Amino acid sequence: MSDYLIFQNNQLIWPVTLIAVLLLAVFIWKEWSSDRKNKIFRSLFAFFAILSLALMALKPVKNISTAAIKAIILTEGYDENHLDSIKNINDAVNIYNYKKGHSIFTKSNKPSSAIILGHGLKSFDFWQLSNIKTEYLGGTEPTGISDLKYEQNSFVDNDILIQGLYYNATEGNKLILEGQGEIAIDSVKLDSGKQSFKLSHRLKTPGKYVLGLLEKDSLDRVISRNPLPINVIATNALNILIVNSFPSFESKYLKNFLISLGHQITVRSQLSKGKYKYEYFNTARRKVPSFNQESLKQYDLLIIDINSFNGLSRNASRSLKSSIQEDGLGLFVQPNDKFYKSFNPMISLKFNSDGRKETELENFSRTFLEKYPYRFSNEFKLEPILASSSGILTAYMRLGNGRIGSTVLQNTYQLILKGNSSIYQHIWANSITSLSKKTVSSTSWDTPG
Known part of the structure; x- marks a missing residue:
């Protein structure tokens, strides 16, 4: 089909044409009845001027036919x-x-x-x-499991969450998660149509496992079977120091989570100017040392809020930097709103505003996380820990032998209150393990049988 010209105001073609012809006739009659020179030039000028006005009124456009589908x-x-x-x-x-x-x-x-x-x-x-x-x-909706998501790497005593969508399910069928020895460890009944599902399990021994995701009908006959390889990593007991300018729910739930993993936890929370609350878990009660390199050697990770970090003396800051560079101490900075607008040469993490206050974690869709309206600047030396489709959520940069990290997430403790403990565990287990100077132990394959 060839291209051709059309008018947007097609209904005005005849009125505009008639008016244009009359105007041109009047102008030509007036010019040729006078004694002026350059009558031909002036008549042509009038013609093009009236034509331009007519086209402006009719609004011509070129109709381009789309190419036929081949x-x-x-x-x-x-x-x-x-x-x-x-x-x-x-x-x-x-x-x-x-x-x-x-x-x-x-x-x-x-x-x-x-x-x-x-x-x-x-x-x-x-x-x-x-x-x-x-x-x-x-085309038509597929039948069976779609959008299956789970973390192939987990940690001892962390919940492994398997979730996805099932299309065109047969009512009465069920999905079953099998562990070692083909023992059913979790299941969910299917309704007709489309539905989301979640299955979970907690492994207490490090190793590499192969779980099974089965679909069975109402007569308990196996319709399909899918293997799910899982690598469960042992966590060494870490010695962690938490320093806060004031007690917070975020630190309280994080502290409880770390205690449940068997880590040695020392907490210093400021109650008022010059007054502090000290807590000790899985470790002997002792005075929290000053920030000098020798006393910090006993710790594998320091978790400190940005207010406490900014309040460190110049000598304490130098000692902390030396502990990170030379001894491999890990540092996690708990942020606030002002953290993303300021720059500290020791932290050296950079952020851009994105205006988004919620996000979804990779492999955990349909669960929204609260965040600050910022994202990490994706620099060459930045090493991500957690990410979403919108960008990096938690990351660190190396400083000598150690690592300095932070996050754009906030109020993660609300995940526990909403029954999403597995996602909370995933966030903090990965963050702690990535930043700590201790390494995890090696593992070997175990298969059901």
Whole structure:
């Protein structure tokens, strides 16, 4: 179909034409009845001026016909009705049936554009669509498990959360999570249609496991089985110092979580100017040392809020920096609103405003986390710990032998109050392990049997 000119104000063509002709006739009659010179030039000028005014009133546009669809690629799950609708509009369209791992086109019949119907091509076949303009229209909903997410690496005594979506479930069927010896450890009943599901388990021994995700019908017959490899990492007991300018719920729940993992915890919370509260867990009661390099050697990680960090004396700051650089002490800075707008040469973490106060953690979709309206600047030396689709959430930078990290998340303790303990454990277990100067022990494979 060729391109052509149309007018947006098509209904005004005749009135505008009539007025334009009358104006031109009057102008020409007036010019040629006078004794002025350059009558031809002045008449042409009038013609183009009136024509321009007429076109401004009619608003001409160029109608460009869209190129006809050259091909339709049918993949598993395509809708016949959808295909028929496209064929009715495009008579000369070529249809290709896709089989994974097989060539769709030959060199002589490769189209310039194509529509893809169904569930789509496998990622290893995407190369066949190079230099082809494609439009994906989808198809019928798939049947079975989709969007399966879980963390393959976990820690001893942390909940392993398996979640996903199930499409077109048969009512009465159930999903079962199997552990060692094919023993059912968690299950969920399926309703008809589409539904989300969550399964969880806690492993108390380090090692590499293979759990099983099964679907069974109402007669307990196995319909499908999917292996889920899990690497459970042993956590060494760490000696952690927590310093806060005031008691907070965030530090309280973090302290309880670290205690449950068997870490040695010393907490100093400021009650008022010059007055502090000291707490000791899984360790002997002793005076919290001053910030000098020798006394800090006993600790593997320092968790300190930004107010306490900014309140350190110059000598304490130098000692802390030396402990990080030379002894490998880990430092986690608990932020506040002002933290992201300031710059400290020792911390050297940089942030950009993103205006977002909520986010979703990778592998834990549909659970929103509260955050400050900032994100990490993705610099070369920055090493992420936690991320989401919107950017890095928790990260650190190396300083000599140690690491300095922080986060844009806030009020993570609310995850526990809302029943999302596994996500809370995931956030802090990964953060603590990544920053601490101690390393985890090696593990070996264990399989069900």
